[in-house]
Amino acid sequence: MIRCKKCGEVGYIKKSGKVRGRQRYYCKDCKVYFSEEQEDKSPVAHQHQVTITDLARHLNLSASTVSRALHKHPDINLATQKKVLDLAARLDYQPNMLASSLVKSKSFTIGIVVPEFINSFFPNVILGAEEVLAKAGYKLVICHSNESYEREVENVKLLLSSRVDGFLISLTQETKKYDHLKAIVAKGIPLVLYNRICTEVDVPKVTVNDYEGAFKATEHLILNGYRKVAHIAGPQTLQIAQSRITGYKDALKKYEIPVNEDWIRHCDLSFEGAKRTAAYLFDLENSPDAIFAMNDTIAVEVIQLAKMRGISIPAQLAVVGFSDDIIAQFIGLTTMAQPVREIGKAAARLVLQRLKNRDVHIESKILSTSLVIRSSSSHNH
Amino acid sequence: MIRCKKCGEVGYIKKSGKVRGRQRYYCKDCKVYFSEEQEDKSPVAHQHQVTITDLARHLNLSASTVSRALHKHPDINLATQKKVLDLAARLDYQPNMLASSLVKSKSFTIGIVVPEFINSFFPNVILGAEEVLAKAGYKLVICHSNESYEREVENVKLLLSSRVDGFLISLTQETKKYDHLKAIVAKGIPLVLYNRICTEVDVPKVTVNDYEGAFKATEHLILNGYRKVAHIAGPQTLQIAQSRITGYKDALKKYEIPVNEDWIRHCDLSFEGAKRTAAYLFDLENSPDAIFAMNDTIAVEVIQLAKMRGISIPAQLAVVGFSDDIIAQFIGLTTMAQPVREIGKAAARLVLQRLKNRDVHIESKILSTSLVIRSSSSHNH
DNA sequence: CTGTTAGCGCTTTCAA
DNA sequence: TTGAAAGCGCTAACAG
Numbered sequence: 001m002i003r004c005k006k007c008g009e010v011g012y013i014k015k016s017g018k019v020r021g022r023q024r025y026y027c028k029d030c031k032v033y034f035s036e037e038q039e040d041k042s043p044v045a046h047q048h049q050v051t052i053t054d055l056a057r058h059l060n061l062s063a064s065t066v067s068r069a070l071h072k073h074p075d076i077n078l079a080t081q082k083k084v085l086d087l088a089a090r091l092d093y094q095p096n097m098l099a100s101s102l103v104k105s106k107s108f109t110i111g112i113v114v115p116e117f118i119n120s121f122f123p124n125v126i127l128g129a130e131e132v133l134a135k136a137g138y139k140l141v142i143c144h145s146n147e148s149y150e151r152e153v154e155n156v157k158l159l160l161s162s163r164v165d166g167f168l169i170s171l172t173q174e175t176k177k178y179d180h181l182k183a184i185v186a187k188g189i190p191l192v193l194y195n196r197i198c199t200e201v202d203v204p205k206v207t208v209n210d211y212e213g214a215f216k217a218t219e220h221l222i223l224n225g226y227r228k229v230a231h232i233a234g235p236q237t238l239q240i241a242q243s244r245i246t247g248y249k250d251a252l253k254k255y256e257i258p259v260n261e262d263w264i265r266h267c268d269l270s271f272e273g274a275k276r277t278a279a280y281l282f283d284l285e286n287s288p289d290a291i292f293a294m295n296d297t298i299a300v301e302v303i304q305l306a307k308m309r310g311i312s313i314p315a316q317l318a319v320v321g322f323s324d325d326i327i328a329q330f331i332g333l334t335t336m337a338q339p340v341r342e343i344g345k346a347a348a349r350l351v352l353q354r355l356k357n358r359d360v361h362i363e364s365k366i367l368s369t370s371l372v373i374r375s376s377s378s379h380n381h
Numbered sequence: 382m383i384r385c386k387k388c389g390e391v392g393y394i395k396k397s398g399k400v401r402g403r404q405r406y407y408c409k410d411c412k413v414y415f416s417e418e419q420e421d422k423s424p425v426a427h428q429h430q431v432t433i434t435d436l437a438r439h440l441n442l443s444a445s446t447v448s449r450a451l452h453k454h455p456d457i458n459l460a461t462q463k464k465v466l467d468l469a470a471r472l473d474y475q476p477n478m479l480a481s482s483l484v485k486s487k488s489f490t491i492g493i494v495v496p497e498f499i500n501s502f503f504p505n506v507i508l509g510a511e512e513v514l515a516k517a518g519y520k521l522v523i524c525h526s527n528e529s530y531e532r533e534v535e536n537v538k539l540l541l542s543s544r545v546d547g548f549l550i551s552l553t554q555e556t557k558k559y560d561h562l563k564a565i566v567a568k569g570i571p572l573v574l575y576n577r578i579c580t581e582v583d584v585p586k587v588t589v590n591d592y593e594g595a596f597k598a599t600e601h602l603i604l605n606g607y608r609k610v611a612h613i614a615g616p617q618t619l620q621i622a623q624s625r626i627t628g629y630k631d632a633l634k635k636y637e638i639p640v641n642e643d644w645i646r647h648c649d650l651s652f653e654g655a656k657r658t659a660a661y662l663f664d665l666e667n668s669p670d671a672i673f674a675m676n677d678t679i680a681v682e683v684i685q686l687a688k689m690r691g692i693s694i695p696a697q698l699a700v701v702g703f704s705d706d707i708i709a710q711f712i713g714l715t716t717m718a719q720p721v722r723e724i725g726k727a728a729a730r731l732v733l734q735r736l737k738n739r740d741v742h743i744e745s746k747i748l749s750t751s752l753v754i755r756s757s758s759s760h761n762h
Numbered sequence: 763c764t765g766t767t768a769g770c771g772c773t774t775t776c777a778a
Numbered sequence: 779t780t781g782a783a784a785g786c787g788c789t790a791a792c793a794g
Contacts, residue, residue, distance in 0.1 A: 442764080442765090443764065443765045443766075444765095445764075445765065445766080445767095446763085446764055446765075449763090449764085456763060456764085457763065457764085458763060458764085461763080461764085480770090482770095483770050483771065483772090484769075484770045485770080486770070
């Protein structure tokens, strides 16, 4: 015999009152539904996690009051607030973000898409972004596309479904279509591209000065006496690969060294691709005496292969990479360092700005690089 | 003059009918609320993302029918289904996971906590876990604690709030209290510990055979003629550090080499810590001729410092690491390889199992290691 | 086969 | 200072 909490009347069983298998009762007088569980006041979270209504029931308060207490709303009796907070702590109440995000249409979550996890680059970008976002009360949801266009699109869909408040994206080497990005923009959700950007969508971007970096890296080799400088470039789809090629070419031009197209090799960002490309250059009749590689992973593979073939570095071959990955210092690789963590921070700051003010145009950010000289290109190191 | 969609009666303005600032109207006859927007049938997503009710309105269907169509429920007219699917595609409808997870009390999300991102270890664990989870229709939410106990606790709270269906956790080197883990278990949420585990909570665990790995690594050094084998251990809090110490000691005992406690140095998992500890061992009056390091990062630092000091490897000093991090092959580091990706996969499989059947006891998984011999410990490599 | 209804857990007016 | 009511977007039981 279940009785109404309010008036004590015996509950009326409504046929349509069954919800999710559980019979609920209805009070004709109070016009309110209630269930058996409502009688149970033992403060033990059982199957489901503790909810705001559980707290309310135990304290004979309304859900709204509990909500206000939890948020330390000014219009609340401090004694009530304390009661609620104490019980919440005792029962290890964790607010249901799904529910609150749903009503507020805001998840306080930013989605980041990274194309790979092999180098230390993206983990560090994540670290930087997280630092800035956490301070602003945002969480970061990490997705990685594994260099696959399809997965990138899936990731975007997933994050869209999770109703993230903003996007931080670095494209895969395969990405040639940008409809998924345009869809984000069309929905009015802040998007920032970083590192692997594209020009097809008009959003704020974070990059380093790739052109200048490549220029200086190449120049460094030339100034160290190397004249036959080759370049292992990244996939043609990548904007940054293009910029670095131009930087490389312009450096050669500055010193009036003719560009040998045979010495510019595109290569995907896998270990095997790098090894293959290095082998190609080594096997050339007229082989280069220096290689500027698109990134450190490739540069390291070059050095590995050179060692295996007994080519001495830097005497017979100089190598320069790009990024200053952790591995570079162990190998003694000269490289163009990027402020990796700063890239993440800058990207995070830009989405945050966008989130604050959706209308104002936001400038892209170009960070600068700096050459770190090590033994792979210089006898003095 | 707003009219009821159903009966055409003029809408009745109820004072309490204002929701979120927007005036809604009420039809006394049909007992239904409606708002001005309901008149607007232009199929253009504006501020908010397209919802199931948007689709329903445009097609003059009910939300449930649309829901059924989207899920390809069998009880649906195929023509209707097609209409819905087409419109959904046209408007780039993305289901609101917040809402569906809320009603289903299930998010199809697993939370993973990693302590660091410096080595390639955790990224690879993530890759493995994701692979298995994706196949089962689950997403992975990545959190990292940055080796901070506080952040670990925060991460758990966050994931709890996000209502993840399960947890994959690897502890920080600081973690000595386990209440946050016990809370997860108390709530009945599946939890699997991996790599950095603890014995204080009774949940399935995924590890490698650390004892045996350490034993064999040490044995390898002994068999190669090194008698003064030191060990740089991890933080004392870590279970795996303890197991590896025991393995190391037992190997020495097997060959009747006395254990020199001065040669067992604990060290935190930072670059600086590693360097300091290496320096300590080198500076010892009676310094070791071989070092078995807790992980590859430490081993690499040892080699770096040895090179700087002109100590030749492996002639004067042999080094063995643990993990077979990417860096090991570049440096030529002998190391005890762990099936890293497999650890992630195994952990994922265990949560999934737990999710399927909450009551059955699930066995922990111990994967095996294998020695990869390179030049840091052997002249033939 | 489709619509109605109730509710997931939370926030937010408005009324008391 | 508190409570009642409505609704965020979606699903599911039930009725037609």
